[in-house]
Amino acid sequence: MIVNFLTYLRERPTFLKWLFIAYLAFAVVFDFFADRHHAHFWGDHLVGFWAVFGLVGCLAMIVFCKGLSHVWLERDKDHYDK
Amino acid sequence: MTSSIFMHPATMFIIGALLLPLAKKFNVQKVWLVLVPLVAFIQIKYLPESFGSVEWLGFDLQFGRVDRLTMVFLHVFTLMALIGSLFGLHVKESGQHVAAWLYVAGSLGTTLAGDYLTVFIFWELMAFASVFLIWYRKRKRSIEAGFRYLLVHTFGGLVLLGGIFLRYQNVGDLTFELISVDHATLADYLIMIGFMLNAAVPPIHAWLPDAYPEATVSGAVFMCAFTTKTAVYVLARGFAGFETLAIMGAIMTLYGVAYAVIENDARRILAYHIVSQVGYMVCAVGIGTEMAINGASAHAYAHILYKALLFMGIGSVLEMTGRSKLSELGGLYKYMPYSMIFTVIGGIAISGFPLTSGFISKSMIIAAAGNNHQLVILSMLLLAAVGTFLSVGIKLPYFVFFGPKDSGLTPDEAPWNMQVAMGIAAFMCIFLGFYPDYLYDMLPYAVHYHPYTSYHLTETFHLLGFTGLGFFIMVKYLKPHDVSNLDLDWFYRRGAVWFMWVANKPVSATNEWVSNVYQNIGLRLTMALARALSWFDWEGIDWALDGSARGAVKGGEQVRQFQTGKLQHYIGAAVALLFIVLIVVVLV
Incomplete structure (x- = not known):
């Protein structure tokens, strides 16, 4: 089902x-x-701040990590066996 | 409430493990596997505050010290032992269960220990028992990974032991209590490094993603729960408020999640993600306020359950298909719908969806950082939360169970015991989300935190929603490739190769040369010297005495002639002697 x-x-x-x-x-x-009485810093007062943070953070993380993997970290899966 | 009859939970698991082969012999292994953890889980409530004080070689050992901090960890450890044993119920080899239970015993013993020596004993039991959970996979890679795991943990254990010795020399006391930041010495930092190695704090974290993906299916479920969280407990016990830990922890959260984004093997993704999640706890321990320690304990509790749930979900897939690489999986939701649902529950719980356990535990740490005005740490933790949802919340279930391509596999659903174990863990993930007070009431300090505020909700809605949007935009760049990524284990894996080369080539060659020189020159010299000494001993010393040595040699030579070495001659001589004795006795 x-x-x-x-x-x-x-x-x-x-x-x-x-x-x-x-x-x-x-x-x-x-x-x-949303009630913003317990805000920790300035970003907490902006409407949509965490939306931008989430989207930009996510995209930046994918680009940065995938990029780093491609140019530097990526090896064959039996790299250490050779 | 305490009763006078109780058993140290570690003893219970050790005895349980030792009797397991017997239980197998009488065909009650499965009953025994459920019974022992269940009794241990129920019994922890009845432990007295302090027990098992032993004086040994002038040291005061304390095997049992129970307070609220201990209790949270005991509660989740014994619960996890029950879930893990249920998950592995179908495994027939008693050896795996024995290793798992000894490992659990090590963890419980460490948690209850009141002094550093006891901590050390159980700490090592943990390392040596858990390595068998890797070796039982019986593949070449697992055996190699197991040896690396053991070597790294032996190193960590030695650092810890060195710290303990130094501390004893400095303070003359081995009681395991909170160390104040202002009076910490080299000894304390060595102990902290020993603990940090088990918490997988970079740069000494690489053993974890190296070893866990090579463990057995049920072994990995145990391993993901105990080693790192025991380390979090001892750090919280001894090193709360060390700012180094707050910074290292925040770095950990991002380091682990970055690798989780790029890795291909599902269990390696989860292993890296342990580094990230334990980072939250280490960070909270470093912040050290009451709220932060509460957060660390709560997060450890929640994390053990959802990370084990994820390892169980992916473990079922590995068990049924023999594969764990995202690039070789996809479309499995049709064949393993229950495993899929459980994995997704683990995924949304770890990402901190409202009404799951992640929402009520992780946020406590983030709020503690906020209340302490540590904004950089706060934003690092939130960025790691974004990465968590991206890598484990969406990427993992998507590529395993749905995915752009169908793998063509048609596995059966996992066995019933695996599903029951996953069901219990999944229930706990959601139960804690609905009823956080169950967990909050167990925490070391009184809780003044309410997770379900409109602001926390809107923050979560945004972070998760727009991370999802990011995934949706970039999904084709996230397509998994069958590669592995370098990490800091490079230093010892490549280093070992160089070490072996140095040992094989220069050291071995030098050794051979030296032994040749010795054989040609040294040995002859030695033999000549020995001959000269022997001559001197024979001719010089014996002559100077009374010739007794020469006499003894001559006498011995004559006696030797009588002794033919043939049994019948001896028996004949004995019989003859008996006759002579009889004749003498009768006649005289």
Whole structure:
């Protein structure tokens, strides 16, 4: 049953995409109403600060780590056996 | 509430392990595997505050010291022993279970120890028992990785022992209590380094992602829980408030997660991610406030359960398909839906989704950093949280169970015992999310923290949502490749090759040359000298005395002639002698 349901969803990527966008929109709207009394620093007072932090952090991390792996760290899987 | 009848939990597991082969003989191995951890789990509530004080060679050893900090760790360790044993229930080899339980015993013994010598004894038991969980995989790679693991831990153990000796010389007391930052000496820092090695703090972390992916399926489930979290406990016990730890911990969180983003082997991703998660705890220990120590304990509790859950989910896939590389997996949700659901629950719990255990434990550490105005550390921890969701929350389940391509594998679902074990861990992950007070009431200090505030929720919604967006944008760059990445174990893995070269070539050649010289010159000289001495002894000294040595040699030669060495001659002589004696007795 679960399998059928998931397969059903996987066959409808556009629907999933819109669902995800709806969630993001909800998160942004929710941020306007959040109580900021316990803020730790200036970023906590900006609406959408953590959205930018999450997106930029995620992209930067992928680019940096994958890049470092490609130019330096990457070796054959039996590198030490040779 | 204490009762007068109790058993040290470590003793319970040691005796349990020793009797396991017997249980197997009577076909009750499976019952025994559940019974012992279950009794241990129930019994910890009845432990007295202090027990097992022994004086030995002038040292005061204390095998049992129970307070609130000990209790949280005991609770989760015994629970984990139960889950792990259930997960490995189908494994027939008693040896694996024995190794696992001795390892658990080492961890529990360390947690309960009240002095450094006891800590050291159980610390080493942990290292030596756990290496068998790697070797039992029985592949060449595992055996090699096991030896490296053992060597690194032996080194760490020696550093710890050196620190303990120095401390005894300085202070004359081995009680295991909190060390104040202002009075820490070299001895204390050596002890701390010994502990940090087990907590996998970079640059001495590489043993972990090297060894854990090579362990057996159920062995890895045990290993991911005990070594590093015991290290967190001893750090929290002895070194709370050391700022070095706060900085190192924050670096750890990012270091581990960076490798988790690029690795290909699912169990190696999880292993690197342990480094990241333990970083949160080490960082909290370094911050050292009441809230931070609470956070470290809570996170250790929650982390053991969801990381074990992830190792179990991926372990089931490895058990059923024989593969653990993301590049060789995909589309498994159709065949292993329950394992998929459990893995995803572990993934969302580790990422700190609301209503899971990660949400209520990780945030406590981040809030502690915020309350302490350590903004750099705060943002490092939050960036690591982004990486966590990216690597373990989305990437791992996506490429294993869904993925852009179908691997073509059609495995069966994991055996029932594995599913039950995963079910218990998954239940705990969600239960703690719904009812955080169950965990909060166990913590060492009173908790004044509420995770479900609207601000914490919105922060989490944003971080997770937009990290998901980042993954969605970059998914094709994240496609796994079948490669391995260099890490700091390079120094000793390459270093060992160089060492062997030096040993084989220059050292061996020099050795051979020296032995040739000795054979040609030295040996002849020695023989000549020996002959000269022997001549002198024979001719000179014996002559100077009374010739007794020469007499003894001559006498011995004559006696030798009587002794033919044939048994019948001796028996004949004995019988003849008996007759003579009889005749003498009768006649006289």
